Amino acid sequence: MTLTQTYLCLGAAIVAEVVATTTLKTTANFTRLWPSLAVIAGYGVSFYLLTFALTVLPTGIAYAIWSGVGIILISAAGWLLHGQRLDAPAIIGLGLIIAGVVVVNVFSKSISH
Numbered sequence: 001m002t003l004t005q006t007y008l009c010l011g012a013a014i015v016a017e018v019v020a021t022t023t024l025k026t027t028a029n030f031t032r033l034w035p036s037l038a039v040i041a042g043y044g045v046s047f048y049l050l051t052f053a054l055t056v057l058p059t060g061i062a063y064a065i066w067s068g069v070g071i072i073l074i075s076a077a078g079w080l081l082h083g084q085r086l087d088a089p090a091i092i093g094l095g096l097i098i099a100g101v102v103v104v105n106v107f108s109k110s111i112s113h
Helices: 002-028 034-051 059-082 088-106
Strands: none
Touching: 002 034, 002 059, 002 088, 059 088
16 A cells, blocks of 8 residues: 555545534434434545554554644534634644644654655
8 A cells, every 4th residue: 555545545544534523413423314324424434544543554644644734624524513612722732733633744754755
């Protein structure tokens, strides 16, 4: 698997996880069938695709990227879809997460570029 394919799988895993997590709110504690099935499918697809990324990337690096980018996208989805606003400290914290993901990808020798 090439590095490009690895990152495509990781990106798709992140998107599936973000969709699943964003959909959790609509399950009403898993009492609504279709949103609940969408959440289960989204997490299943996400973990399945993550396994492909783990064939090339170290687990810690892949998970750092997966969770960091996921946090940013879920925060954006909460803002856009549910009107959940973030205060200045939350935005600063999210900026630090972005910085961490960039540092791992650009400067870490744990990933063969």
